[in-house]
Amino acid sequence: MNSNLQCEELKDSGITNVPGFKAAGVYCGVKKNGKDLAIIYSESDTAAAAVFTKNLVKAAPVILCQKYFQNPVRAVVINSGNANACMGEQGLKDAFEMGEFTAGSLDLKPEQVLVCSTGVIGMPLPMDKIRDGVSKAAATLSSSRSAGIDAATAILTTDTVTKEAVYRCQTDRGPFHLAGISKGSGMICPNMATMLAFMVTDVRIDRHYLQELFLDAVDASFNLITVDGDTSTNDTALIMANGFAEGIEITPHSPYLDQFKKALNLLCRDLARKVVEDGEGITKVITLTVRGASELKGARTLAMSVLNSPLVKTAFYGEDANWGRILAALGYAGVDFNPDLVDIYIGSLQVASKGGGLNFSEEKAKAILQKRDIDVLVELNCGSAEATAWGTDMSHEYVTINSDYRS
Amino acid sequence: MNSNLQCEELKDSGITNVPGFKAAGVYCGVKKNGKDLAIIYSESDTAAAAVFTKNLVKAAPVILCQKYFQNPVRAVVINSGNANACMGEQGLKDAFEMGEFTAGSLDLKPEQVLVCSTGVIGMPLPMDKIRDGVSKAAATLSSSRSAGIDAATAILTTDTVTKEAVYRCQTDRGPFHLAGISKGSGMICPNMATMLAFMVTDVRIDRHYLQELFLDAVDASFNLITVDGDTSTNDTALIMANGFAEGIEITPHSPYLDQFKKALNLLCRDLARKVVEDGEGITKVITLTVRGASELKGARTLAMSVLNSPLVKTAFYGEDANWGRILAALGYAGVDFNPDLVDIYIGSLQVASKGGGLNFSEEKAKAILQKRDIDVLVELNCGSAEATAWGTDMSHEYVTINSDYRS
Numbered sequence: 001m002n003s004n005l006q007c008e009e010l011k012d013s014g015i016t017n018v019p020g021f022k023a024a025g026v027y028c029g030v031k032k033n034g035k036d037l038a039i040i041y042s043e044s045d046t047a048a049a050a051v052f053t054k055n056l057v058k059a060a061p062v063i064l065c066q067k068y069f070q071n072p073v074r075a076v077v078i079n080s081g082n083a084n085a086c087m088g089e090q091g092l093k094d095a096f097e098m099g100e101f102t103a104g105s106l107d108l109k110p111e112q113v114l115v116c117s118t119g120v121i122g123m124p125l126p127m128d129k130i131r132d133g134v135s136k137a138a139a140t141l142s143s144s145r146s147a148g149i150d151a152a153t154a155i156l157t158t159d160t161v162t163k164e165a166v167y168r169c170q171t172d173r174g175p176f177h178l179a180g181i182s183k184g185s186g187m188i189c190p191n192m193a194t195m196l197a198f199m200v201t202d203v204r205i206d207r208h209y210l211q212e213l214f215l216d217a218v219d220a221s222f223n224l225i226t227v228d229g230d231t232s233t234n235d236t237a238l239i240m241a242n243g244f245a246e247g248i249e250i251t252p253h254s255p256y257l258d259q260f261k262k263a264l265n266l267l268c269r270d271l272a273r274k275v276v277e278d279g280e281g282i283t284k285v286i287t288l289t290v291r292g293a294s295e296l297k298g299a300r301t302l303a304m305s306v307l308n309s310p311l312v313k314t315a316f317y318g319e320d321a322n323w324g325r326i327l328a329a330l331g332y333a334g335v336d337f338n339p340d341l342v343d344i345y346i347g348s349l350q351v352a353s354k355g356g357g358l359n360f361s362e363e364k365a366k367a368i369l370q371k372r373d374i375d376v377l378v379e380l381n382c383g384s385a386e387a388t389a390w391g392t393d394m395s396h397e398y399v400t401i402n403s404d405y406r407s
Numbered sequence: 408m409n410s411n412l413q414c415e416e417l418k419d420s421g422i423t424n425v426p427g428f429k430a431a432g433v434y435c436g437v438k439k440n441g442k443d444l445a446i447i448y449s450e451s452d453t454a455a456a457a458v459f460t461k462n463l464v465k466a467a468p469v470i471l472c473q474k475y476f477q478n479p480v481r482a483v484v485i486n487s488g489n490a491n492a493c494m495g496e497q498g499l500k501d502a503f504e505m506g507e508f509t510a511g512s513l514d515l516k517p518e519q520v521l522v523c524s525t526g527v528i529g530m531p532l533p534m535d536k537i538r539d540g541v542s543k544a545a546a547t548l549s550s551s552r553s554a555g556i557d558a559a560t561a562i563l564t565t566d567t568v569t570k571e572a573v574y575r576c577q578t579d580r581g582p583f584h585l586a587g588i589s590k591g592s593g594m595i596c597p598n599m600a601t602m603l604a605f606m607v608t609d610v611r612i613d614r615h616y617l618q619e620l621f622l623d624a625v626d627a628s629f630n631l632i633t634v635d636g637d638t639s640t641n642d643t644a645l646i647m648a649n650g651f652a653e654g655i656e657i658t659p660h661s662p663y664l665d666q667f668k669k670a671l672n673l674l675c676r677d678l679a680r681k682v683v684e685d686g687e688g689i690t691k692v693i694t695l696t697v698r699g700a701s702e703l704k705g706a707r708t709l710a711m712s713v714l715n716s717p718l719v720k721t722a723f724y725g726e727d728a729n730w731g732r733i734l735a736a737l738g739y740a741g742v743d744f745n746p747d748l749v750d751i752y753i754g755s756l757q758v759a760s761k762g763g764g765l766n767f768s769e770e771k772a773k774a775i776l777q778k779r780d781i782d783v784l785v786e787l788n789c790g791s792a793e794a795t796a797w798g799t800d801m802s803h804e805y806v807t808i809n810s811d812y813r814s
Contacts, residue, residue, distance in 0.1 A: 057738030057746040057762070086731055088747065088763040121731030122764035233735050310717065310801075311809055318810025324493055324528030328640050331464030339464045340495065355464070356495045357529035394717075399803050402718055403725025 007169035007263045009270075014148030014164045018177040020044060020244035021200045022141040025150030028133025030119070030126060031081035035154035037133030038078045040198055041106065041141050045072030046240035047207035048114075049214040051222075053235035059085035060095035061115040062234060068099075070207065073240055074112040076198060077102040077137070078155050079130060080183070081119040083194060085233040094125040101131050105138035116236050118157055118183065118194040152181040155196055159183050159278050165270035167263040171256055176203045176245035178263045184225075184275030194234040197222065197271050203260060204243035205250040213250075213261060214239050221268035224300060224389035225276045226307045237268075276390045281397030284316045287390055288376045294383035298335040302378070305333035307391030316374065317393035321365035323352040330378065341381040347374065414576035414670045416677075421555030421571045425584040427451060427651035428607045429548040432557030435540025437526070437533060438488035442561035444540030445485045447605055448513065448548050452479030453647035454614035455521075456621040458629075460642035466492035467502035468522040469641060475506075477614065480647055481519040483605060484509040484544075485562050486537060487590070488526040490601065492640040501532040508538050512545035523643050525564055525590065525601040559588040562603055566590050566685050572677035574670040578663055583610045583652035585670045591632075591682030601641040604629065604678050610667060611650035612657040620657075620668060621646050628675035631707060631796035632683050633714045644675075683797045688804025691723045694797055695783045701790035705742040709785070712740035714798030723781065724800035728772035730759040737785065748788040754781065 016023050025038040050069045052062050061084055077098060084091050095115050103110040117125070141147070152162035166179040180199035205213075214237075222237055243249075250260045277285055288307055293299035306312055309329035315322035323344045331339060344352040347368035351360050368374065423430050432445040457476045459469050468491055484505060491498050502522050510517040524532070548554070559569035573586040587606035612620075621644075629644055650656075657667045684692055695714055700706035713719055716736035722729035730751045738746060751759040754775035758767050775781065 055735060055738035056740075056744065057734050086734055086746075086759070086763055088761065121735070122759075233731075233738065310805075314806055314809035317806065320810070327464050327493055328462060328528070331462035331640065333463075337463065339493075352493075352529075354495065356493055394806060396803050396806050398717075399721055399724065399801060399806055402721035403727070 007167050007259055010166040010168055013166040013179070014145065014152055015040060015179045015181055015198070015200050016143045016145060016148035017166050018179045018200045019202050020242045022143050023147045023151035024137040024140045024142065025147070025152070025154030026133055026136040026140065028136065029129045030079050030133070035150060036079055036081045037130070037137055038151040038154035039075055039102065039134070039137040039141060040151060040200065041075045042200070042240055042242045044242050044244070045074060046242045047205055047210050048073040048238060048240045049207060049211035050236065050238040051215065051218050053232055055233050057086065057233045059083050059117060059234045060087060060091035061117045062236060063092065064095045064099060065114045065116065065236060068111050068114055069238070071111050073114055074108045075102060075106055076114040076116060076238065077134060078116040078196065079133065080155055080157050082117060082123055082125050083119045083121050083234050084117040084125045085121045087122065087124060090124060094127055097127065098125070098130050098134070102134050102138070105134055114238065116196055116234070118155070118196055118234050121233065155181065155183045157183065161278055163271055163274035163278065165267050167267055169256070169259045169263050171248060171259070173247040174245065176248045176256070177201060178267050180267055180271050182271040182275055184278070194232040195222065195275055196234070197237040199239040199267060201239065201241045202244035203241055203248050203250050205241045209251065210239065210241055213264060217264045217268040220265060221272040224303065224387065225272045226304060226389070226391045273390055276392060281395045281401055282392045283372065283395055284393040285373050285390065286316060286376060286392065287373070287388060288378070289386065289388045290378045290380065291386045292380040292383055293337070293385040293387070296385045296387060298337070299385045299387035300389065301335050302330050302333045302337070303387050303389035305329050306378070307389055310394055313392065313394035316369070317395050319366060319369035321346050321351050321360070321362070321369060323357060326376070326378065327352065327355065337380050337382055343379040343381065345377040414574050414666055417573040417575055420573040420586070421552065421559055422447060422586045422588055422605070422607050423550045423552060423555035424573050425586045425607045426609045427649045429550050430554045430558035431544040431547045431549065432554070432559070432561030433540050433543040433547065435543065436536045437486050437540070442557060443487045444537070444544055445558040445561035446482055446509065446541070446544040446548060447558060447607065448482045449607070449647055449649045451649050451651070452481060453649045454612055454617050455480040455645060455647045456614060456618035457643065457645040458622065458625050460639055462640050464493065464640045466490050466524060466641045467494060467498035468524045469643060470499060471502045471506060472521045472523065472643060475518050475521055476645070478518050480521055481515045482509060482513055483521040483523060483645065484541060485523040485603065486540065487562055487564050489524060489530055489532050490526045490528050490641050491524040491532045492528045494529065494531060497531060501534055504534065505532070505537055505541070509541050509545070512541055521645065523603055523641070525562070525603055525641055528640065562588065562590045564590065568685055570678055570681035570685065572674050574674055576663070576666045576670050578655060578666070580654040581652065583655045583663070584608060585674050587674055587678050589678035589682055591685070601639040602629065602682055603641070604644040606646040606674060608646065608648045609651035610648055610655050610657050612648045616658065617646065617648055620671060624671045624675040627672060628679040631710065631794065632679045633711060633796070633798045680797055683799055688802045688808055689799045690779065690802055691800040692780050692797065693723060693783060693799060694780070694795060695785070696793065696795045697785045697787065698793045699787040699790055700744070700792040700794070703792045703794060706792045706794035707796065708742050709737050709740050709744070710794050710796035712736050713785070714796055717801055720799065720801035723776070724802050726773060726776035728753050728758050728767070728769070728776060730764060733783070733785065734759065734762065744787050744789055750786040750788065752784040
């Protein structure tokens with residue numbers, strides 16, 4: 001940890017470590033096995049900020065969230081196992097009913113409850129089961145550690161581990177917290193490639209300003225991860241601030257602004273990276289940095305172009321230092337740069353210089369590529385902008401899992 | 408064949424069936440096995456038109472072609488096994504020397520000779536072998552059928568079959584011809600994903616007008632095929648017109664214009680589709696039509712977005728009628744349409760209506776999806792533009808081949 005930040009990551013902690021937030025996760029039968037419905041609840045009104053899938057095809061709950069997230073949100077209800085996507089009028093009706101039923105169970109107004117779904121596309125939401133699950137979850141809301149774990153578990157689809165992160169920042173007025181959970185199927189989800197992330201904090205902050213800071217943090221984290229380049233119909237990242245940390249308000253002139261921004265960025269990066277890291281079928285996690293770009297947006301586009309290339313991904317799977325594919329993927333990204341200035345490093349080993357290959361040691365390359373975590377650096381030598389993005393290899397297992405039948 | 412077109416496809420024919428063109432294909436050792444150097448030669452000056460890779464990283468021979476293709480081109484020399492890409496100054500020097508040596512062998516000016524290379528990236532071109540091959544090829548140029556096959560063979564990398572197509576059009580002044588060869592590795596080429604296509608015709612045509620017609624034909628064919636969405640550093644499509652068909656000149660007011668355009672479009676589609684069809688590891692060829700779009704460009708972008716989606720491609724590999732993935736891939740294409748109006752058909756079976764799934768027969772779907780050739784129709788119901796594109800599934804074999812070590 002950076003000591004200037006005066007923030008520390010708390011291990012074995014979750015969203016219920018943030019004062020004023022409760023959670024629950026239960027089984028109600030939408031999935032065949034395992035918890036499949038979660039509620040995250042705030043004891044007071046929150047300022048919420050959110051980003052949603054840019055896919056033109058939006059699932060019904062996304063439409064509900066877009067309508068309500070600027071309200072003083074009090075709760076989010078999430079089911080896994082069914083995405084409630086591509087279901088037309090019935091889908092919208094079901095999403096709103098799910099929200100209303102949750103509001104009724106928690107004595108809230110319907111417009112204070114957000115709804116998220118993840119799972120199979122094109123199947124009707126089993127509303128009887130959902131109502132049953134909401135009742136159970138509402139009755140078991142708690143600020144205990146296990147309630148946080150239950151919620152982190154209930155939002156998963158075929159993820160293999162829960163994804164939680166918590167930061168506590170010390171100030172002269174006491175601590176404030178930022179915490180979150182995420183789910184993402186990595187390469188492992190046939191119809192359930194949705195990325196969901198829910199974050200909570202106890203600072204006080206205006207929702208417009210929170211939205212501004214959140215967008216920046218999401219652009220540098222969740223928007224820079226890729227498994228297969230497919231954008232889901234349900235992707236949602238949400239943060240709620242309840243103001244329970246007395247006297248700590250985040251404004252453009254707050255003494256705590258830098259701490260908050262850094263912790264928010266770390267939280268988003270942690271939760272995003274955990275999505276990439278979790279995936280049966282993935283054998284490598286690639287951390288790719290594009291340096292020396294003329295502007296940030298271009299650096300990000302170039303990084304994502306490389307990490308989305310099937311030829312690059314299969315080369316990493318084969319532990320092949322195939323820098324030519326990296327250069328080619330940079331070249332078709334639609335961003336202007338000079339190929340004759342590009343240097344490429346795999347781990348600490350330089351493999352290309354000024355756009356051409358070097359006589360590097362294949363043995364050293366192999367030793368680096370055999371590891372699970374691989375750093376790649378692309379130095380464009382044409383500016384000072386820099387971006388880091390996270391991706392994976394593409395394995396046989398990816399094809400196996402994604403060619404499985406829907407059921 | 409459409410009888411109005413008065414053009415027929417000639418079977419078992421190639422580029423040497425077009426009067427005034429000769430060809431040769433020889434082995435010179437750039438590849439381990441098999442013919443690896445071809446020359447296509449015109450007995451007189453030609454009007455040439457060409458399109459090149461849009462990749463910012465362009466191989467040296469592409470840079471040479473861009474410099475010379477507007478000249479009265481007389482010959483193209485092509486080697487396979489080495490792409491002469493990412494080789495800096497040395498690469499450019501080698502490409503120009505390869506052209507000059509060919510010009511010398513054929514008694515032409517260097518600026519009348521185009522050079523193409525395809526194969527591994529980042530390795531120096533073995534110039535001794537190239538010179539040897541050029542000498543052999545120049546000495547064996549012929550208009551025989553076997554010379555045409557030799558050239559079609561020598562441009563291949565790991566393609567499994569040669570790709571040739573010939574059209575003969577009857578007119579009141581006798582016939583004219585359009586013929587071509589192409590190579591493309593489909594899913595099968597680690598470092599050699601280059602698409603090359605060489606076409607010849609005996610009509611007379613101004614090169615600017617030929618370029619205009621050629622761009623239209625390429626946009627509707629080579630630019631609408633995809634295997635993995637990776638754009639090579641060497642992609643080139645070229646056409647040369649030598650005017651040997653006396654009295655047949657193609658102008659905007661020529662009585663033969665429609666025939667020529669239709670035959671050119673058929674030729675490009677044939678050669679492009681043959682690239683998609685050839686590929687170890689491919690188990691399906693998908694012909695996707697997007698209908699009812701508000702404009703042509705959008706229809707094409709939508710079609711390519713679906714065919715480039717790894718989730719769609721693996722679903723086809725798994726013979727799964729996963730229309731939700733198709734709808735999702737349409738949604739993130741960046742083209743405006745109304746998801747609630749979309750109908751989707753797999754073969755003759757409608758699987759989605761107005762953006763939602765139908766209760767279709769999984770048995771019927773399976774029967775359609777078990778075939779190698781699968782037609783998919785997306786009806787957007789928001790306009791009259793239409794585009795057809797061609798793609799493939801993504802198989803275990805794709806991963807195996809592309810994760811192989813470079814050597």
